[in-house]
Amino acid sequence: MDIKEIKSVIEGLLYVAGDAVSLKELSHVLAIDESTVKKIINQMMDTYNEDKRGIQIIEVNSSYQYCTRPEHYEYIERLVKPQTRQGLSQAALETLSIVAYKQPITKAQIDYIRGVKSESSISRLQDKELIFEAGRLDSPGRPMIYCTTDNFLKLFGLKNLQELPPLQETSAEEA
Amino acid sequence: MDIKEIKSVIEGLLYVAGDAVSLKELSHVLAIDESTVKKIINQMMDTYNEDKRGIQIIEVNSSYQYCTRPEHYEYIERLVKPQTRQGLSQAALETLSIVAYKQPITKAQIDYIRGVKSESSISRLQDKELIFEAGRLDSPGRPMIYCTTDNFLKLFGLKNLQELPPLQETSAEEA
């Protein structure tokens, strides 16, 4: 297979899958090593973006997935249905950003950083599948620990947790 | 919107729908008259084919739909297969169960029992070598009769047809 055909096959695969397909699976199905597949997909992602295609490829934790472009939102919504989108409250976003950086983290630790109770934020984030209960800490009270999901990465356009911007050591002037 | 952007939006729409989207709907969503949309989609179909893209657009009854290319079948199958749970559609399963118990049986008899046409199920079951054409009935129209194959026995872990579990008494007599 030449590169053009590989790309063509990948298109078909991503289309059929709908969901994210891991690099590993793609490599297996194509019988091509992962690093080559990765290179080819990266080229495809660029082409899709340059050509302003109606579908784009996003990467989430070494998996790839098709999705539409945010700028076509209004048309697509007209065809499908208004997605049940209630944005996230400030409290939920704060909680989410703390979990993102500090995971795995307990509720008590989140409360401590925010200075307020985060219970309801945590349960809303769980409902939205942005964080999940990753187990219990082996310490007194065996508190639940929380981590972010792949869905979190997807919804925030992050490839992986390493892509989180480094937190700045802030100083007062920046305020 | 310029043509490029319209094409891009259509891509997104067809992708999200997965199913066929009627020209009427597309025209409605894009707020562009049907004949223009049709012209644009025809252009897109050509481009997809020329570029040998992994997804093609097919037209069915003035509706449009994305689908994969037949020549990529083997790859797509490889991707999709590990997730297989059952592999038999309800229709195929119904037809198969009737053939198993009532063989030799004609298509008309199967249709009668199921109350719906079974043509496509029959041909799929034949493709999968679960049933076969065992000859013709010596009656008006000389209809084809169907029986299950050895492959069928193998797949269902049966030594022979006598091993099929008995049908419920009440319904069996009615049949």
Added chain:
Amino acid sequence: MSIKFKLENFEGPLDLLLHLIEKAEVDIYDIPISEIAQQYLEYLEFMQKMDLEVASEFLVMAATLVEIKSKMLLPKPKKEDNPTQEIDPREELVQKLIEYKKYKEFTLLLKDKFEIYEKVFYKSPEPIEDYLSDFTSITGVSADLLAKTLNSIIQKNSTSSKRKVREIHREVFTVDDKIKEISRLLVGKSVFYFEELFDKNADKYEVIVTFLAILELVKRKLITVQQYMSFDRILVKRKKSNS
């Protein structure tokens, strides 16, 4: 000194404190504690005056601020590991503020990204069985299933044939039949308009029955319906299954 506060929704005492510090344009590492504590208390008072509920966390912080303020007036104890350095009573609070500020800033960034990516749509996976070429990988299909399937077909048939005898009108639609018909349609098509579900010359009875079927399917959470305005076409959409 008194500051006019506009009614803002602060996420917690740290949020309020940060706001006060930023407003006063002071160094977060050298907070003029009595000034800030004063403003903080004024704000709480203001909230109470407006009959707003002051959460207990805000009150705890108020107490902390007052405590720090009083400690600032006393001779400061030395650090255990480095006796030449004094312990700043504000230190713990400052650390907390700085930590909180980091996440608060990140929150803004997240919010921006979220606003973009929540406008993105994903398609559900294709029905897999259509792609299968052989059944060698069938699992969970047993001969018992065959018997069960045939039994249910026969049963279904016997009841429907009884019904046929009793009924005279050919065109009688039941809600159940309509539900089945719609369910079948849903397998292949995820979106359609309500009027696609019956003939153009369908009678009123069929339309009503179809509508009842739609309502039932909505109740069963299999579909959603939507209409942009009164008398507009009704769009029926299959709910994504989360399998």
